[in-house]
Amino acid sequence: MNKKKAIKIATASAIAATGFVAAAPTQTDAAVNVKGEVARAKTVMYDAMYAYSKPWLATDELVDRTVAYAAYKKGEAQYKYAVNYVKKYAPAKERTGILTELANVRTKYLLGRSLNYIKSWNALELVVEPAAAKLVNNVEKATSVEAINAAKAELKKVYDGQQGELSKVVESSIKAHVKSEAKNAYDDAIVIADESIAELQKGLKVKEVSASADKAINEGETLTLPETVEVTLVNGQKAQKAVKWDTSKVDTKKAGKYEAKGDIDDTDLEATVKVEVKSVAPQVTDVSAINSKTVKVTGTFLDKLKAENFSLEGNKVTAFTVNAETGEGTLTFESVVPSGKEQVLKLTEKVEGEADKVIEFKFTYTLAIEAISANALIVDNDTANQSLTFKLNKDVSDADLAYVKAAGYTVEFQATSAVFANGNSNSDTGVLASSDLPEKFAYKVVISDMDGKKVAESNLTEVKVVDKSNVIKSIDSFKLVKGDLELSSNTVVASEEGVQIKGVVGDKADGTNNTDITGLVEYSSSNKNVAIVDSMGVILPVAPGTTTITIKSGEATKTFTLTIASKAREVSNLTLSTSSVRLVEAGSNATVGVVVKDQYGELVDSFNLANLSYEASTVSVDGEAKPIVAVVGGTTDEKGKASLTLSPKVAGTGTVKIKSGDTVLKTITVSVSKEIAVANRKFELADSAKDTTLDLFTEKDDATVMFKYNQYNASGYLLGAEDNITEADGDGTYKVSSSNPAAASVGVTADGTITVTGVNNGSTNIIVKEGSVERARVTVNVTDSTPTLKTITLKEVNKVTRAGAVEADDVLSLKPSEGVNIDRAVQNLTLTTSSTNVVRLDEATGKLYLDNPAGTGSMVGTFEQDKETPIGTIGITENLAGAPVGTTYTVAAGSKGTLVYSIKDSSGKVVATQVIEVEVPVTTP
Numbered sequence: 001m002n003k004k005k006a007i008k009i010a011t012a013s014a015i016a017a018t019g020f021v022a023a024a025p026t027q028t029d030a031a032v033n034v035k036g037e038v039a040r041a042k043t044v045m046y047d048a049m050y051a052y053s054k055p056w057l058a059t060d061e062l063v064d065r066t067v068a069y070a071a072y073k074k075g076e077a078q079y080k081y082a083v084n085y086v087k088k089y090a091p092a093k094e095r096t097g098i099l100t101e102l103a104n105v106r107t108k109y110l111l112g113r114s115l116n117y118i119k120s121w122n123a124l125e126l127v128v129e130p131a132a133a134k135l136v137n138n139v140e141k142a143t144s145v146e147a148i149n150a151a152k153a154e155l156k157k158v159y160d161g162q163q164g165e166l167s168k169v170v171e172s173s174i175k176a177h178v179k180s181e182a183k184n185a186y187d188d189a190i191v192i193a194d195e196s197i198a199e200l201q202k203g204l205k206v207k208e209v210s211a212s213a214d215k216a217i218n219e220g221e222t223l224t225l226p227e228t229v230e231v232t233l234v235n236g237q238k239a240q241k242a243v244k245w246d247t248s249k250v251d252t253k254k255a256g257k258y259e260a261k262g263d264i265d266d267t268d269l270e271a272t273v274k275v276e277v278k279s280v281a282p283q284v285t286d287v288s289a290i291n292s293k294t295v296k297v298t299g300t301f302l303d304k305l306k307a308e309n310f311s312l313e314g315n316k317v318t319a320f321t322v323n324a325e326t327g328e329g330t331l332t333f334e335s336v337v338p339s340g341k342e343q344v345l346k347l348t349e350k351v352e353g354e355a356d357k358v359i360e361f362k363f364t365y366t367l368a369i370e371a372i373s374a375n376a377l378i379v380d381n382d383t384a385n386q387s388l389t390f391k392l393n394k395d396v397s398d399a400d401l402a403y404v405k406a407a408g409y410t411v412e413f414q415a416t417s418a419v420f421a422n423g424n425s426n427s428d429t430g431v432l433a434s435s436d437l438p439e440k441f442a443y444k445v446v447i448s449d450m451d452g453k454k455v456a457e458s459n460l461t462e463v464k465v466v467d468k469s470n471v472i473k474s475i476d477s478f479k480l481v482k483g484d485l486e487l488s489s490n491t492v493v494a495s496e497e498g499v500q501i502k503g504v505v506g507d508k509a510d511g512t513n514n515t516d517i518t519g520l521v522e523y524s525s526s527n528k529n530v531a532i533v534d535s536m537g538v539i540l541p542v543a544p545g546t547t548t549i550t551i552k553s554g555e556a557t558k559t560f561t562l563t564i565a566s567k568a569r570e571v572s573n574l575t576l577s578t579s580s581v582r583l584v585e586a587g588s589n590a591t592v593g594v595v596v597k598d599q600y601g602e603l604v605d606s607f608n609l610a611n612l613s614y615e616a617s618t619v620s621v622d623g624e625a626k627p628i629v630a631v632v633g634g635t636t637d638e639k640g641k642a643s644l645t646l647s648p649k650v651a652g653t654g655t656v657k658i659k660s661g662d663t664v665l666k667t668i669t670v671s672v673s674k675e676i677a678v679a680n681r682k683f684e685l686a687d688s689a690k691d692t693t694l695d696l697f698t699e700k701d702d703a704t705v706m707f708k709y710n711q712y713n714a715s716g717y718l719l720g721a722e723d724n725i726t727e728a729d730g731d732g733t734y735k736v737s738s739s740n741p742a743a744a745s746v747g748v749t750a751d752g753t754i755t756v757t758g759v760n761n762g763s764t765n766i767i768v769k770e771g772s773v774e775r776a777r778v779t780v781n782v783t784d785s786t787p788t789l790k791t792i793t794l795k796e797v798n799k800v801t802r803a804g805a806v807e808a809d810d811v812l813s814l815k816p817s818e819g820v821n822i823d824r825a826v827q828n829l830t831l832t833t834s835s836t837n838v839v840r841l842d843e844a845t846g847k848l849y850l851d852n853p854a855g856t857g858s859m860v861g862t863f864e865q866d867k868e869t870p871i872g873t874i875g876i877t878e879n880l881a882g883a884p885v886g887t888t889y890t891v892a893a894g895s896k897g898t899l900v901y902s903i904k905d906s907s908g909k910v911v912a913t914q915v916i917e918v919e920v921p922v923t924t925p
Contacts, residue, residue: 034090038098041082042105048075048114065121072114079106116168120178123165128182131158132189139196145237152193159186201239206231212273219280223252229271243271255279287345289365292336297329311346339367339407367407374445374461380468382796384434388413390445408450415443434796437465468510469813469828472517472553479503484638491563491600494541501537510793512828521553530564569598571660577688580669583648586676588720592644593689596636603640609633617654628652628672648672679714681722683768683776694758696784707754709768721752740764743782758782787831788906789872799917800891808874808887811901811914822861846887848872870906877902894922
C-alpha cells in the first residue's frame with residue numbers, strides 16, 4: 001500500500017478510544033417521533049460508507065482507517081440506539097417492518113461496505129505486509145537455500161490465505177488497489193529471496209534436469225511453456241533455471257504428438273517437454289449467401305472440411321476455400337441458386353465406425369440490384385444470335401439475363417439504332433440482328449422492378465461492329481527464322497540477310513484460337529538505326545545495337561528485343577552423343593552424334609564438320625607416328641545435328657580433340673583394341689542421337705529408326721554390326737521380327753542395318769532371336785501427331801431465293817487466291833496439332849489439306865496425293881434431291897428445300913454443318 005495514501009492504526013485500544021456511544025432513549029425523545037430516529041440512524045450508517053468512499057472518489061487516495069473505523073463505530077452505536085427506540089416507542093403493528101428496514105441498511109452499508117473495507121485493509125497491513133517483511137528478514141539471516149525456500153513457502157501460505165479477506169471490500173477500484181499492493185509486497189519479497197538463492201548457488205554446476213510435465217492443448221490453442229525448469233545442482237540442491245524453448249517443431253494447428261526442446265541458461269543441458277495437440281472437430285455455426293453462386297461459411301476449424309462435405313439439392317458444390325486470416329469459408333456452386341427461395345445446405349460429417357451426421361443450414365439469396373453497367377463490346381458483322389450484355393452491382397461476370405428476369409425484374413435494352421433481331425431499337429432480349437449492322441452504335445440497359453419502378457440504368461455505351469475473322473484478340477507466339485533454322489536468342493548478325501518473323505500465332509475475336517495470324521499483323525522497329533522490319537516481317541540489320549520489334553494487330557500486340565551483333569557467327573559449342581568410343585583395329589566405324597551451336601547459343605545449320613580440325617592421339621608403328629583413328633564429319637541439318645564417323649586405324653589409347661582454330665571445343669576419349677573375338681552382342685540404335693519413338697506426321701520426318709545388332713569383344717570394344725542377321729523369314733543365324741506389324745514393320749539390309757518403319761499408332765517389340773532363343777528386344781512406340789481439323793467457324797448463309805450455284809466459298813471463309821492455279825487458304829479454323837503450313841481447299845475434291853511447300857517435288861498451293869497432309873473435307877451431304885453432290889449445287893428456279901454442308905475431319909467425324917434454306921420462285925425476278 002502507498003504509505004502516502006493511508007495511516008496505519010496503531011493499536012486496537014486506539015481504535016476503541018474513538019468509539020461513539022449513543023445515549024439511551026428517554027421519554028422526551030419519544031415525543032420527537034420514531035421516523036426521525038430511524039432516519040438519523042440510516043444517515044449515520046450511510047456516512048460510515050461515505051467516510052472512505054467519497055475521499056477515494058475525489059482524490060484517488062485511501063482514507064485513514066482511524067476515520068473509517070470511527071465512522072463504523074458511530075454507525076453501530078446509532079443503529080443500536082434506533083433499535084431500542086423503535087422497540088420501546090413504535091406501534092406494535094409497525095415495529096417489525098421498521099426493524100427489518102434498519103437491519104437491511106446495516107447489513108448492506110455498515111457491515112457490507114464499511115466493515116469489509118476495514119477488513120481488507122487489515123489483511124494487507126496487519127497480515128500480508130508483515131509476512132513479506134518477515135521473509136526479507138529471514139533471508140538476511142539465512143545460510144542455506146532450504147531455509148529461504150521454507151520462508152518463501154510460509155509467505156505464500158499467508159498470501160494465499162488472505163486472498164478472501166483482501167477481496168472483501170466491495171468497491172472494485174479500491175479492491176484492485178488493495179490486492180495490487182498486497183501482490184507487490186509479496187512479489188518484492190520473493191524477488192529478494194530468489195536473488196539470495198541465486199547468490200548462494202552461484203558457481204554451482206547443474207548435475208541434471210528434472211523431467212518436465214507433459215503438455216496437452218487443443219488444435220488452434222496457444223502453447224505456453226514454463227519460463228523455468230527444475231534442476232539438481234552438483235551439491236544435490238534443487239534450483240530453478242531459466243529456459244528458452246524451441247517450439248518450431250510443434251504444429252499447434254495440426255493434431256499430433258510433438259517434442260519441444262529448450263536451452264537452459266548457463267548450461268549445455270537441454271530440457272524436453274512432450275506436447276500433445278488434440279484434434280478438434282470442425283464446427284459450422286452459420287451460412288449466409290454472398291451472391292447467387294457463393295455462400296459464406298462461419299465456424300471453427302473449417303480447413304478440415306472439403307467441398308464433398310457439403311451438398312445442395314439440385315446443385316453441385318464445386319469448391320470450398322478457407323481464408324487463412326479470417327478463418328471464414330467460401331462455398332462455390334456450379335449453378336446459381338434461385339433468387340428469394342430458401343435453400344437448405346447439408347453438411348455431412350463422417351466419423352469412422354459411426355453413421356454419417358447430417359446438419360442442415362438454411363439460407364436465402366435475394367437478388368438486389370443497386371447499379372448496372374453496359375459492356376463495351378465488339379460484335380461481328382454477320383453472325384446470328386449475338387447479344388448485348390451487362391454487369392450488375394460490382395460483379396466481374398456478366399449478368400444472367402434469364403436469372404434477372406426470374407427474380408422479378410424487367411430488362412430493356414435501348415439502342416441508338418434499330419440493331420436488334422426484332423427490327424427495333426429496343427429489345428427485352430438484347431439479341432442483335434445477324435446482318436446490316438452499322439459500323440458502330442450505342443446502347444444502355446434499363447431495369448425495373450415488378451411494379452414498373454426503375455431501379456437502375458446504365459450509361460450509354462458504344463459497340464463496334466467488325467469482321468471478327470480479321471480481328472485479333474491476342475498475339476501469343478511467333479518464330480524468328482533464318483532459312484529453315486529457328487532462332488531462339490533473337491540475335492541477328494549485322495551482315496545477315498533473310499531473317500524473317502514467321503508463324504505468328506494468336507486468338508481471333510470470332511473464337512478461333514491458337515491459329516496462324518501471320519497475314520493479319522503489322523511489324524515495326526523502335527530503333528530504325530539498328531534494324532528495319534518490312535511488312536512481311538523481314539529483318540534488315542542496319543547497325544549493331546538493340547531495338548524493340550512490335551508485332552501488332554488492332555489492340556493486340558507482342559514485343560521482343562532484337563539484338564544486332566557485329567561479330568559473324570562462329571561455331572563455339574558442340575554437344576556430343578557420347579564422350580568416349582571403343583573400337584577394334586579390324587572392326588567397324590563408330591558414329592558420334594553432334595549438335596552444333598554458335599557463340600549466341602543458336603543452332604548452326606548447313607555447317608560442314610570438315611571445317612573443324614580433329615587432332616587424334618598417335619602411336620609409333622615401325623618408328624612412324626600414326627593416329628589411332630581417322631575422323632570424318634557430315635553437314636548439320638536445320639536442327640544443327642550432324643554425325644562424326646571415327647574409323648579405327650591402329651591399336652592404342654588416346655583422345656580426339658575437336659578444334660576450331662586453336663580452340664578445343666570437345667574431346668573424345670578413344671581406345672582401339674586388336675582383340676577381334678566376339679564376346680557379346682548388343683541391340684543398339686544406329687544413330688545415338690535418335691530415339692525409339694516414331695511419329696507418322698510427315699512434317700516431322702521421324703517415321704523410321706535404324707538399329708544394329710553390334711558385336712563387342714571381351715573388353716567391351718565395338719567390332720561392328722552383326723551381318724549374319726535377316727528378317728524372320730530369312731536364313732540368317734539371327735532373325736529379327738516385329739511383335740506388332742500393324743504398328744511398325746521391320747526390314748534388314750545386307751550390312752546388318754535394321755530399319756523399323758511406323759505404320760499406325762501403337763507399340764511393338766523388335767525382337768532378335770537365335771533359333772528359338774530370344775537374344776534381345778527393344779520397344780518402339782509409334783505416334784501420329786498429324787493434324788486434323790478440330791474446329792471451324794462457318795459463315796452465316798441467308799436463305800437462297802435466286803437460281804444459281806451454291807459453292808463451298810459461300811460457307812467457308814477463304815482468302816483470295818495468291819496466284820494462278822494456287823488453292824485458296826481457309827480461315828477461322830483450329831487444328832488438333834499446330835503447324836506452320838497453310839490450310840488450303842482443293843475445290844475440285846473438297847479436300848482441306850496442309851500445304852507442304854518443302855516436300856520433295858511438291859508444288860506450292862496445289863494438292864498432290866502423298867505429298868500433302870489431308871486434314872478434312874467439305875461436301876454437300878444433303879441436297880434438294882436427297883443425294884450428296886460434291887461441293888457445288890446449282891439451284892434451279894422453283895427449287896425449295898434445304899442444302900446441308902458437312903465439314904469432316906480426316907477420320908470422317910463431322911466437325912460442323914451448315915443448313916441452307918432454299919426457296920426460289922418459279923420465275924426469278
